[in-house]
Structures are given as structure tokens and as C-alpha cells.
Amino acid sequence: MHSLNEDWTDIYYFLHYDHKENLTHQNIRCLQTIEKNSKVTVQAVTNRMGISHNTASEHIKRLIQKGYIKKYKGEKDKRVVYLELTALGKGALEKNTELDKEKLKIILEKLNEEQCSQIYNAFELLKKAAKHEFPR
Numbered sequence: 364m365h366s367l368n369e370d371w372t373d374i375y376y377f378l379h380y381d382h383k384e385n386l387t388h389q390n391i392r393c394l395q396t397i398e399k400n401s402k403v404t405v406q407a408v409t410n411r412m413g414i415s416h417n418t419a420s421e422h423i424k425r426l427i428q429k430g431y432i433k434k435y436k437g438e439k440d441k442r443v444v445y446l447e448l449t450a451l452g453k454g455a456l457e458k459n460t461e462l463d464k465e466k467l468k469i470i471l472e473k474l475n476e477e478q479c480s481q482i483y484n485a486f487e488l489l490k491k492a493a494k495h496e497f498p499r
Contacts, residue, residue, distance in 0.1 A: 374462070375462070377466075378462040378463055378466045378467055378470070379461075379462060379463060380457075380458040380459075380461070380462075380463045382458060382459060383458065384455045384458065384459065386455060386459060389412070389414070389418075389422055390422060390425070390426060390431075391456065391459050391460060392412055393408055393412065393419070393422045393423065393426060394426070394431060394432070394448060394452055394455065394456045394459075395456065395460065396408050396411045396412060397432060397446050397447065397448055397452075398448055398453070398456055399499070400499070402437075402445055403445060403446045403447075404443065404444065404445060404446065405419050405420055405423055405444070405446070408422075408423065408446070411499065423446065426452070429451075430449055430451045430452070431448065431449060431451055431452035431455055432446050432447060432448055432449060432452050433446075433447055433449055434446060434447075435447060
């Protein structure tokens, strides 16, 4: 188990994007919560992140001011306010959570087809197991 975590942190360390945005870990988690779920409200962010409603509201307020997320009213119930990532927010989330596509391409081009397939299959298997065991 230790080796998997150590390997993952090494992979991320070497292949992540250079961060340019000034976002906190909580900001990134908030953006991830909005991206990975549909019809996200402030209360949903509160519940998913395990933080107070006031804390979630403050994070959301700052992220709206920076242009990373926007609010919209529900079609059926105009009292319900949902959150959505803007293009700027999607880009910031990508740069702060994903592997750099160009660096990854360089690495994968140096591997043969079987090695690439093994990597893709291993990640797909791990993702499916995680979604099954810890659904959100």
C-alpha cells in the first residue's frame, strides 16, 4: 500500500502542471465538488467537504469574485441556486489536479503499446473500484 501512494505522489510531482493560480487546497476541493457532481448547491458543497455552511459560502463567494464559478437559479424552483464552473474555473481545476498533458504525452510515447495498455487498464480498474467502494 505504501508503494502505491509513494509512486502516485512521485508521478504527480514529476508530471503536474506548474501552478500559476493562487488557490488554496479548500478552493480546489470546492471546484472539484462542483465539477464532479450535478446540480450542486452551497449545501452540497458543505456536506461533501465537511465544512460549515458559512465557510463554504465564503469559499464560493471568493471563487465567484475571481471568476472561477457562477451561480444560476433552478428552472423548476427559482429559489434554488446552483453552482457551475466557468471556463476559467475548469482551466484552474485542470492545472491544479491533473497531470500535464504534454509531459504525459512525452512519457507515453516512450512506452510500447502493451505498457500503455497496462497503465490505462490499471487506472481504469482502480477508478472503478474506488467509485464502487466510495460512491458520492
